[in-house]
Structure formats: C-alpha cells, structure tokens
Amino acid sequence: MTRTDILMTGRMLPSVVEALNERFTLHRMWEAPDRDAFLREIGPRIRGIATSTMTGRADAAFLEYFPKLEIIASFGVGYDNVDAHEAARRGILVTNTPDVLNDEVADLTIGLLIATLRRIPQADRYLRDGKWLEAPFPLSPSLRSRKVGIVGLGRIGKAIARRLEGFGVEIVYHGRTRQENAPYAYHGSLVDMAQAVDVLIAITPGGAGTRHMIDGEVLKALGPSGVLINVARGSVVDEQALIEALREGTILAAGLDVFEDEPRVPQALIDMDNVVLLPHIASGSVHTRKAMGQLVVDNLVSWFSGKGPLTPVPETPYRQGAL
Template identity: 40%
Template sequence: MKPALPALLVLIQLEPAHLELVSAQYDVRYAPTAEGRAAEVAAHGKTFRAVLTNGTVGLTATEIAAMPALEVVCALGAGYENIDLAACRARGIAVGNGAGTNDSCVADHAMALLLATVRRVPALDHATRDGVWRNALPLPPNFSGKRLGIVGLGTIGRRIAQRGQGFDLEIGYHNRRAREDVSFSYFADVGALAKWADYLVIATPGGPETRHLVDTPVLRALGPHGYLVNIARGSVVNTAALADALRAGELGGAGLDVYESEPLPPKELFDCPNVVLTPHVAGWSPEAVLASVSQFLENARRHFAGEPLFAPVG
C-alpha cells in the first residue's frame, strides 16, 4: 500500500497543467480565492503539511496557527513579503521561494516598460490608429546613451543593468550597501541616484522598510526629463505623489507593472500624461511559471526527503 501523499494547500492561481503536475505528487486542496482559502483552512487546516503561495497572497500567523501539521511554506516567485516569517520560524517551518526562476522575464519586462514609456509607444500607437502623422506629434527622445539608476541591485537588478548596457546606458545603483563585485556607480541615497539618473528602475523588495521609498522629493530629483519604472512592489512608490508629479510636468513619464491598489487598477493615474501600465505580469511567462512550479516541487521534495531546501528564505 502506497503511503498517503502530503496534504498541500495551494493559495494562488495555477494553470491546469501546472496544477495537474503538482497534484501528481501531493494531495492538493486548491483555494485561489479569499472565500475558498478561509473555507479550506477552517475545514482542513489540521491536515496540511505544505502551503504554496506567493509574496502578494502570503500566509498569516493566524492561518499558520490553524495548521498544526504544517512543515513547509513556499512562494511561487521571488517575493515572500506577506508570509509571516516570524510565525514560521517560531514553529520551525521551512520557507522557500522561486528565486532566480523569473529574473530574466522581469528584466525583459522592465526594459520593455522603459522603452515604451521613453519612446511613448502606446501614445504613438493610438495616434497612428486615429490617423495622426508624426508632424503633429511631439518627438520622443533618444533612449540610448543615457543614465540608468537601479534601486535594488539584486539578481533582477543586475539583469536589468546587463540589458541597459546593451543600450549604451551608464549604470548607477542604490542598495543597502555597495557591492564589491560590480563597477557601477553606487549611491547611498535614493534621491542622489534619482538626481543623477535619466531613468530610475525600481527592483527592490517590498515591505515596511521600502514603503514609499520613492516619494515627492525623489520624483522631483528625477525631474521633468526623467522616467520611472517599477517592476518591484507597488508599495515602494507613493502613487499620489507620482500622480501629482506627472500632472505638474515634474516627471517625464512612468511605466508601472505594480501599484498600491492591485489587483484594482490605479485609477488616479489614468488621466496622467505618459503612463504605461501592465497588470503585474513582469515575472509571468510560460517559461518562468513552469520554472517556478518546478522549483517549488524541488523545494518541497527536498524538505520531505530531509534535505535542505533548494531556495530557502531567511
């Protein structure tokens, strides 16, 4: 008789093929909605040995307390800011993530947003469809040969820097501390980086420490010919300050894949000039999602085999 499969609670949306892949190895309860989540924790909380979530959906201390058999929690993707790590540590619950699985996808999307914003691609597309020729339009500036400031030079930030170098961009960055393995210019202050840069790309983790790191002074330092891109977490940018800066002409434009109101769209930005918005898809592609699911399976396999996680958190 085969041993029972470990009970797994999945709190995020998965493609049918990926859910089938996971279900082949675990006894899955699928709860990607708030209502389903509450119902599953209440009805089956005592049985779950593993949870699959992500940084946005997270896992609360109350939910952890309702799962006395819980051994491992994994985030699909790199973010884990809404998983209660303290509650996990107190119980000895292993926590892993999908670090590295979607870095290239996120970096690609960051550059796509930056190019689309600087070269005003969406506005030019709309004008073309309306029959407006270039003579009646303001010309977008050159993209190459400028200064790219990156807030957060982790694995994703470094991939963005690599892509920027392909456009002959000079790279500067802000981090908690300077990195010894790069030759890029280091700025201890975000405002100083913004004043230096033509483009500012946000690639830092979310959470209380970085909330509204980019606010009115930083946006003014970036200036009317500067461009902001955020592919990190919506909480890092003060949305109201961004809207004010764009309407006042204090910022050249912004490309956002994340925002404070998500999953609701940032309606306060809808009437702002030169804003490009995407629905938090920077890290999502068929290749990246499959890699993240595969890394979850490897993390969980290692845990239940008594081995260290492939990508541990903390």
C-alpha cells in the first residue's frame, strides 16, 4: 500500500516525528543541504505538511512547490506562520493546536505578571549578588487595587481572566467585537481601555491586522504606573515605542514572553531593570508541548483517514464545505 508523503519543515518533538514516521512517508526539510532542490524534488508528492512558527512562513511562494497539498498542520494556537487565506484560495486546509495549551499559557501569564510587579527576578539577583547583606530589597509595586485590561478575550484570554478573578482585581477587555456573554466590561477603543487600566495583557493573535496595535499612543495612555504583559506575538507591540516608554518612565514596567525578531532581543531591553524577559516559553512545558504535538499528528491522521480535520482554523475552506 502506498504511503502518503508528508513534509516536516523543522524539528519537532521526537514523539511527533516517530508518530508521523510510522504512518506516513516523512520528509525532513531541515536535513536537506539544498532546500530549494529538495522541495523541487519531493514537492509534487507532498500531500500534507507539519510546521510551526519557528520554521519559516508558508506563503504563496512556498506553497507553489506543492501542487497536491491538502493540509497544513501547524504546531501552536497562533498560525501567522501560514498564509491561511492563500492556502484557502488553493483549497488547502490549515489546522492549529488550540485548547491544549490554554491553561499552561494562562498560568505562565499570571506568573509573569506577578514576577514583573513584585520584581521577583530582580530580587533573586539582589540576593545572589550579596546585596541583602547590605540592605533590604526595595519595596515593590503590587497587584492590589489594580485594574487589568485584556487585549483579546479568546480561549486563552478567558482562562487568564478566570485566574485573575481569584486576585480580586477588576477585569475589562478589548477586542474586535463585544462578547455578549462575557462578564467583563468591554472597551471598543484600545486607547480608552489603556487609560482606564493599570495592567495591559496582550493575548491577541498576531498577523498584519494586529501589528503594532500597542503603540506609543497606547503606552502613553497606560501611564507611568502602568504595566504591559505580552504573551501574544512580538509583532503586536511596537518594540521601539515600548523601549522608549520604559526608558522615559512613560510606563512602569513590562513582562515579555515574545519579541519582534525572535530569538534576537534588543540589547536595550536586556539592559533594563524594569523588564522581565522570557524566551517564548508560555506553552513550554513537557506536558503541554507533547499534547500540542499529538494534535498535529491527530489532525493529519484524521484527515488522511477520511474523517476530516479536528481543529481547522476559521479561514480554512473545510468549514465552508469546499473540501
């Protein structure tokens, strides 16, 4: 029986590689010494792709290699690494890995918020440097009496909000539309919400539509006691405007898990003492990454078993019955 040809664009967990290798003829793009020659050779046979945000963008030029491509299974809840509209135009469906990472990302967001406000990494360095022997660590800001604005009240945004409820803080949100069943106040203007809150948490999807939506104007509205937490995409925040806002005291502090040009982080941010920086680890636990990888496998297996995709993205033609 002929096995279906699948392309993996970059390294994934060994469990994902093994599972796909058992069921399909798996081609590993990252092992090819000449990427273009490799894709020209195997492209006409490829019917499925396993990819992630860390392994390049699946745009129109990339999709040209694959005339028989049926499905792109992307690792991660965000899928701005795939031109989903172009894929839909070509009749290619796209899947992502939602829900299995909601709790992990929400937990990390709360941890990053507390670490940023209470200056936990700075306190750790203070002790390690022997400074506690000289004087107590300075008093930190607090989460008490703060108002939190969530930019993007999707699945993860709601999980973050539920955790914040336990801290007794007021929660509001901004998004493209008001959610009728949401128990939090809605702000149609991001600038207006920034003016009304002390903490801004970004958990909106990336892409052209949200690029630099948190800019100098929003940061100015957030104000000198304001804290920005970004667990969305680096592109959502104007990084240079953020650096200036932190440097000039326009806002108090920031906690960042994502950056515009990962893994390259501006030295200006690294040198600042009022920023907590993480290397894009919001979903980075063994448990959650395994679950995400398994969903990549399950989407491909389900599709090629004739059962349809498990988690198609909104742009995919499958939902409109075109496949």
